[in-house]
Amino acid sequence: MQDQPNYDSILNELHKKYDDINQDTETHLEGLLHSKPITYWDYIHTDALLSLQIQRTTLPDEMVFIGYHQINELIFKMILWEIQQVAENEDLNTVFFENKLMRVSRYFDMLSTSFNIMREGMDVAQYNKFRHTLTPASGFQSAQYRLIEFASTELINLIDYRFRKTIDRNTPFEHALEHLYWQAAGKDYNTGEKSTLLINFEKRYKEEFITFMKVYNTKNLWSRFKELPEADQKNEDLVKAMRHYDYTVNVSWVMAHYNAAKHYILGEDGDGEATGGSDWQKYMHPKYQKRIFFPELWSPEELDNWGKDV
Ligand code: HEM
Numbered sequence: 001m002q003d004q005p006n007y008d009s010i011l012n013e014l015h016k017k018y019d020d021i022n023q024d025t026e027t028h029l030e031g032l033l034h035s036k037p038i039t040y041w042d043y044i045h046t047d048a049l050l051s052l053q054i055q056r057t058t059l060p061d062e063m064v065f066i067g068y069h070q071i072n073e074l075i076f077k078m079i080l081w082e083i084q085q086v087a088e089n090e091d092l093n094t095v096f097f098e099n100k101l102m103r104v105s106r107y108f109d110m111l112s113t114s115f116n117i118m119r120e121g122m123d124v125a126q127y128n129k130f131r132h133t134l135t136p137a138s139g140f141q142s143a144q145y146r147l148i149e150f151a152s153t154e155l156i157n158l159i160d161y162r163f164r165k166t167i168d169r170n171t172p173f174e175h176a177l178e179h180l181y182w183q184a185a186g187k188d189y190n191t192g193e194k195s196t197l198l199i200n201f202e203k204r205y206k207e208e209f210i211t212f213m214k215v216y217n218t219k220n221l222w223s224r225f226k227e228l229p230e231a232d233q234k235n236e237d238l239v240k241a242m243r244h245y246d247y248t249v250n251v252s253w254v255m256a257h258y259n260a261a262k263h264y265i266l267g268e269d270g271d272g273e274a275t276g277g278s279d280w281q282k283y284m285h286p287k288y289q290k291r292i293f294f295p296e297l298w299s300p301e302e303l304d305n306w307g308k309d310v
Contacts, residue, residue, distance in 0.1 A: 055130075061122040062130040068117050069139065075107050076144035082107075083151045087219035092228065094235045101221075101241040108248040115256035119263050128269040135275045136196045139257075140185055143205045150213050152249070153222045153293035160184055161290050173213050177206070181289060185278035195277050221245075222294055239297060246293045251286050255310045258284045286310070 011025075018025045041047060052070065055062045082103045089096060139145075149158055159167050160181045167179055186198025194202075217223075225233060225242065232238065261280060264270055274280040282288050286307025295303060 056133045057130040059126045059130045061126040064117065064122050065127070065130070068114075068121075072111060073142065073144060075111055076142070076148060079104050079107050079148055080144060080151065083148070083221060086221060086224055087151065087216065089224075092224060094228065094232045094238045097225070097228070098235075098238045098241045101238075101245050105241065105245045105248050108245070108253055112248060112252040112256045115253075115260055119256075119260040122264075124264055124267040125269045127264045128267075128271070131264075131275055136200070136277060138197055138275050138278075140182070140197060140278070141201045141204075143201075143208070146182070146205075146209060147212055148249075149291075149293075150209070151216050151220055152245075153220055155180075155213060155217070157222075157293060157295060158291070173210050173217075177209060177213070181291060185280070185283050197277055225294075242294050243297050246297070250291045250293065251307055251310060254284065254286045254289070254291075254307070258286075 014028075015025045018028055036042075053063060053066050055066065082100045086092065086097055086100045154169075155173075155176050156164065156167070156169050158180050159176065160179055160183065163179045167176070183198070186195040186201070187193070188195075221242075225238075261274070261284060265272060265274060265280070278284075288307075290306050292298065292303065292306060298306075
């Protein structure tokens, strides 16, 4: 009997856990007798995950397009997961903040360097066939990408550069949304008319976006940074991490994306038109868009030259 493990303490803890929620410990222990041992495929839900890549055409390279977009959405989810922990931390310090920012940056670094999977990984002629079945959809309609932006910075930094001076920081959320930089991809600014790309996107996500914008208005990464004590805001490692994140998302990823778009849309078989129908060349380049999450962390010269040296 000496070698017999002693389960008393774990049983006591279990008993306390179930007692606290008015549950019978014995019933739960009995349930364990019949529960299935876990397997990798059940835990990861491999079958469900691998059943989601559904082509609209018979062209094999469409699978690369779908698969890579889905990988991006999964990584976007992981990024939002990390940002949320900074947003909700009640005892935020520089080490935790920097650690989370570097996690998020590593994901974005990975997305930037892997963009070649898109740029080199599909046959241009095939792309220019299957893309016609995707019109008028576009990666522009990635809601998680927009959530990452809302969660990263103050709304004023996402307002179209042309309207920034005329928009009050306390403007209603709905008004701010109408003037976000990305409206330019789906709006004719002479007539104000919205494209189908934008109409569909807003019909599906507008309410969700407004709620999220409200929640993150005071919890976005920049607001949380500004809440830190002055000395912490000067912490070199943290500032470096903030700048790295800003540059990776708003220059490296944007350029990797722009170069992939150029390769297909302006390639031999391309017709120069984006599936979403935007004036994409001008819209997508960081030197025009000038989307910067943390402008106060860059010098006037760096701000002036944003996206020009790539
Ligand atoms: C061959 C690959 C790709 C091409 C040719 C391409 C092309 C474009 C174009 C032309 C736009 C501008 C809007 C429009 O008129 O459609 C756009 C926007 C966008 N795409 Fe892609 N894209 C590609 C891959 C991806 C991937 C893999 C993602 C990841 C989810 C993505 C996410 C986005 C996002 C988030 C926007 C909005 C960006 C912004 O507003 O600045 N795209 N894309």
